[in-house]
Amino acid sequence: xxxxxxxxxxxxxxxxTLIVMISSHWLFIWIGFEMNMLATIPILMKNFSPRSIExxxxxxxxxxxxxxxxxxxxxxxxxxxGQWTTTKMFNQxxxxxxxxxxxxxxxxxxxxxxxxxxxxxxxxxxxxxxxTWQKLAPLSVLYQIAPSINLNMLLTMSLLSIMVGGxxxxxxTQLRKIMAYSSIGHMGWMTAIMVYNPTMAMLYLLMYLTMTxxxxxxxxINSTTTLLSLSHTWNKTPIITMLVLTVMMSMGGxxxxxxxxxxxxxxQELTKNDNIILPTLMAMMALLNLYFYMRLAYSTALxxxxxxxxxxxKWQFEDTKRMTSLPIMIVLSTMxxxxxxxxxxxx
Amino acid sequence: MALVHKLLNSTxxxxxxxxxxxxxxxxxxxxxxxxxxxxxQKPVAASGKASSxxxxxxxxxxxxxxxxxxxxxxxEDKPEVNFxxxxxxxxxxxxxxxxxxxxxxxxxxxxxxxxEVLLEQAKVVWQFRGKEDLDKWTVTSDKTIGGRSEVxxxxxxxxxxxxxxGTLSSEAPQDGESGRSGYCAMISKIPRGPFERKKSYDWxxxxxxxxxxxxxxRPWMIPFSKFFFSNQxxxxxxxxxxxxxxxxxxxxxxxxxxxxxxxxxxxFIGVFTxxxxxxxxxxxxxxxxxxxxxx
Numbered sequence: 001x002x003x004x005x006x007x008x009x010x011x012x013x014x015x016x017t018l019i020v021m022i023s024s025h026w027l028f029i030w031i032g033f034e035m036n037m038l039a040t041i042p043i044l045m046k047n048f049s050p051r052s053i054e055x056x057x058x059x060x061x062x063x064x065x066x067x068x069x070x071x072x073x074x075x076x077x078x079x080x081x082g083q084w085t086t087t088k089m090f091n092q093x094x095x096x097x098x099x100x101x102x103x104x105x106x107x108x109x110x111x112x113x114x115x116x117x118x119x120x121x122x123x124x125x126x127x128x129x130x131x132t133w134q135k136l137a138p139l140s141v142l143y144q145i146a147p148s149i150n151l152n153m154l155l156t157m158s159l160l161s162i163m164v165g166g167x168x169x170x171x172x173t174q175l176r177k178i179m180a181y182s183s184i185g186h187m188g189w190m191t192a193i194m195v196y197n198p199t200m201a202m203l204y205l206l207m208y209l210t211m212t213x214x215x216x217x218x219x220x221i222n223s224t225t226t227l228l229s230l231s232h233t234w235n236k237t238p239i240i241t242m243l244v245l246t247v248m249m250s251m252g253g254x255x256x257x258x259x260x261x262x263x264x265x266x267x268q269e270l271t272k273n274d275n276i277i278l279p280t281l282m283a284m285m286a287l288l289n290l291y292f293y294m295r296l297a298y299s300t301a302l303x304x305x306x307x308x309x310x311x312x313x314k315w316q317f318e319d320t321k322r323m324t325s326l327p328i329m330i331v332l333s334t335m336x337x338x339x340x341x342x343x344x345x346x347x
Numbered sequence: 348m349a350l351v352h353k354l355l356n357s358t359x360x361x362x363x364x365x366x367x368x369x370x371x372x373x374x375x376x377x378x379x380x381x382x383x384x385x386x387x388q389k390p391v392a393a394s395g396k397a398s399s400x401x402x403x404x405x406x407x408x409x410x411x412x413x414x415x416x417x418x419x420x421x422x423e424d425k426p427e428v429n430f431x432x433x434x435x436x437x438x439x440x441x442x443x444x445x446x447x448x449x450x451x452x453x454x455x456x457x458x459x460x461x462x463e464v465l466l467e468q469a470k471v472v473w474q475f476r477g478k479e480d481l482d483k484w485t486v487t488s489d490k491t492i493g494g495r496s497e498v499x500x501x502x503x504x505x506x507x508x509x510x511x512x513g514t515l516s517s518e519a520p521q522d523g524e525s526g527r528s529g530y531c532a533m534i535s536k537i538p539r540g541p542f543e544r545k546k547s548y549d550w551x552x553x554x555x556x557x558x559x560x561x562x563x564x565r566p567w568m569i570p571f572s573k574f575f576f577s578n579q580x581x582x583x584x585x586x587x588x589x590x591x592x593x594x595x596x597x598x599x600x601x602x603x604x605x606x607x608x609x610x611x612x613x614x615f616i617g618v619f620t621x622x623x624x625x626x627x628x629x630x631x632x633x634x635x636x637x638x639x640x641x642x
Contacts, residue, residue, distance in 0.1 A: 048640055173464070173465070
């Protein structure tokens with residue numbers, strides 16, 4: 001794409017999200033969402049192929065519907081309160097509708113069907129933007145209206161998302177679909193704690209962004225999109241193989257890696273609020289996630305996958321992809337757990 | 348509900364099949380059975396239980412073979428039809444299939460462990476060893492638009508292969524709107540899951556289509572990189588790579604305007620990873636044909 005156009009589009013995406021995050025007027029939040037969505041569509045369609053077009057069409061339809069629902073909720077809220085500020089929702093109906101709209105944008109179950117297919121159809125870089133940056137805006141609005149969200153609805157959705165994220169990712173051989181299902185699961189964890197302690201949700205978001213960014217960067221180094229090509233990385237760059245294993249275990253929430261920290265904090269917060277069954281179920285479903293990561297890691301990293309001879313003797317070219325921040329991200333994704341006592345500064 | 352839907356579908360397809368009168372056959376029987384094109388040489392299943400012919404499952408297999416033996420039913424020994432029982436059986440079968448699918452999902456992709464699926468380099472997808480293998484294919488020709496080509500599919504000697512044979516005729520039908528004609532095709536059925544949900548094949552690990560056919564008895568390997576997009580016989584201007592993880596069906600069409608008889612014997616069709624074939628896509632888009640891509 002023309003670099004100038006690409007720059008303007010990326011700027012619009014960032015501006016849209018920032019408008020959502022800093023506004024206190026509901027109309028501006030809606031405007032921010034629309035700007036974000038319209039500017040994301042060309043980013044999703046960068047490789048012009050039928051699959052990308054299908055993916056961006058699906059994305060557009062879902063996000064447009066969610067924006068419409070958001071507007072409906074905002075207007076009902078306006079009807080009952082007479083003002084547009086986002087301090088709290090004045091009506092249960094509008095709260096439910098707005099929560100539905102935001103969960104559609106995030107890709108929580110039962111509105112998760114678009115996430116794997118859209119992520120699968122777009123290039124790795126666009127998938128990265130979709131699964132990281134696009135989560136910021138809806139979560140910031142959820143953070144703002146957190147006290148007035150219908151608890152039952154949100155907790156049901158989050159439990160369903162964790163189940164779907166675990167079960168759906170089980171048999172995928174396409175890496176982008178795996179990342180999509182893991183995103184659904186992680187969103188479930190975030191929204192579960194949103195009503196009780198929104199700060200924990202932000203902590204989880206931070207960890208999730210770090211880990212997802214790292215995974216995508218590791219995939220982009222070799223442009224691997226299928227499990228089979230990931231299994232052959234031990235031939236090309238063995239260190240990437242090891243790093244994929246470590247970051248994946250961190251995403252699964254295995255101690256002593258840093259992915260365990262937010263899950264631990266969330267379970268602790270939920271039990272402090274006399275909610276025992278929910279975190280038990282959530283932790284058990286997270287095991288499903290870990291199971292398929294383990295199965296993946298067995299074929300790719302723990303065993304030397306058979307490959308043909310022409311793959312074993314590759315010319316060692318210099319790396320042209322500059323991933324300057326990769327070492328920092330890896331350290332942040334795997335070694336932050338001992339810093340958990342530092343969380344007290346959040347209070 | 349599923350049965351009624353199937354019935355409605357099947358009655359649309361039947362245009363030239365002889366329709367028995369309503370008095371001699373019960374509502375469900377013969378219409379439902381003769382769903383294929385009239386040029387298919389399979390015996391029409393006689394009236395009887397409303398059994399599905401698409402998935403010959405365990406308890407229905409017996410009915411299928413029994414009905415094949417009867418060409419005509421005499422009115423005296425009409426088997427009794429129990430609509431409710433048949434529907435319940437059908438629904439139970441679907442639920443059993445669903446349970447099997449969930450268990451298979453736990454085991455791994457396509458019900459096999461993940462490392463086995465990843466290590467696979469050659470897979471036989473369709474094999475022709477019995478009549479039920481022919482059920483997975485549909486043969487069509489331009490007879491549907493009024494042309495004169497004929498095509499048949501039957502099992503070969505010793506049940507070792509399938510024979511696709513017939514006559515191609517490019518004489519255009521005299522209906523005032525079609526100028527060209529002359530094609531015969533053999534298309535695989537779209538794989539269906541429980542409750543007739545459409546599924547697709549995932550061939551993203553393979554890069555070649557492997558056919559063992561007798562025209563000259565040699566195995567044919569057609570790389571997936573050489574597949575191009577076409578629509579109704581015309582090659583499209585914009586070309587993209589074939590999406591290998593959502594394949595729903597594959598077909599063979601003969602439309603080379605050479606009139607006369609043709610014959611193809613197929614042993615099996617599979618997919619294969621050719622390690623020496625590294626091409627991803629054989630064609631490229633050109634600015635003349637597709638200026639939109641090159642702005």
